Amino acid sequence: LSYSYEFEDGDTSTDKNPSHVFMAAGAxxxxxxxxxxxxxxTQETITIQVNRSNExxxxxxxxxxxxxxxxxxxxxxxxxxxxxxxxxxEIAEIxxxxxxxxxxxxxxxxxxxxxxxxxxxxxxxxxxxxxxxTTTESGATQMHRLIVE
Numbered sequence: 001l002s003y004s005y006e007f008e009d010g011d012t013s014t015d016k017n018p019s020h021v022f023m024a025a026g027a028x029x030x031x032x033x034x035x036x037x038x039x040x041x042t043q044e045t046i047t048i049q050v051n052r053s054n055e056x057x058x059x060x061x062x063x064x065x066x067x068x069x070x071x072x073x074x075x076x077x078x079x080x081x082x083x084x085x086x087x088x089x090e091i092a093e094i095x096x097x098x099x100x101x102x103x104x105x106x107x108x109x110x111x112x113x114x115x116x117x118x119x120x121x122x123x124x125x126x127x128x129x130x131x132x133x134t135t136t137e138s139g140a141t142q143m144h145r146l147i148v149e
Contacts, residue, residue, distance in 0.1 A: 006031040017074065017145055022050045032099060034129060046101045046131070048143060068142075069134050075147035078123040082134060087116050093135040094118060096125070096146070104130065122148055 005013045007020050008029045022028050028050060033043045068085040082091065094107040104125065112118045120132075130146045 001037075002035045004031075004033040004035075006033075022048070025050050032129075042099075044099045046097075046099065048101075048131075050141065069144070071132060071144045071146065074144075075149045076122055077149045078121070080120050080122050080132070080146060082118040082120065082132070083116060084136070090137045091118055091134050092137045093133070094120065095133050096120075096122075097131040097133065099129050099131070101131075122146070 003014060003016055003018075005015075005018050005020070007013075007022075009023075011020060013020070020030075026049075028048045029045055030048060031043065031045045033041060035041045069089075069091070070081075070083045070085060072081050072083075074080065082094065084091065091109045091113075094109055094112070095103060096105045096107075098104050107118070107120055109118060112120055125148045127148055130148060132144045132146050133141060134144075135141045
């Protein structure tokens with residue numbers, strides 16, 4: 001599979017798991033194109049809602065002003081783990097959206113937490129590309145692209 005992301009500010013990425021910093025809170029458009037080996041293409045424009053964050057800091061994994069949350073394995077087939085790189089950070093909200101931005105599943109962090117790791121069951125999701133959003137107790141939101149096989 002090949003991926004192409006076009007952000008509304010003109011930035012682009014062909015990374016499998018891109019990251020992008022939106023400079024302002026509000027709704028932002030991202031055009032996502034996925035092409036398979038048979039040259040079949042699916043393309044969607046998704047809206048990402050960015051909330052204002054009071055969290056500040058520097059993390060070499062994710063850039064200025066963000067707390068990095070690792071997601072693994074990706075692609076996944078049965079479970080996916082979310083783990084903040086800073087052990088003092090707690091996740092307050094976890095949600096999975098389809099590529100069109102529709103809410104598929106919300107998880108209660110206290111139920112899926114195992115110490116500093118949050119384990120999500122994804123074996124009931126159809127194969128495809130999903131967006132996982134996490135919001136920390138301080139209000140910082142991060143989005144990851146998840147591939148379910």
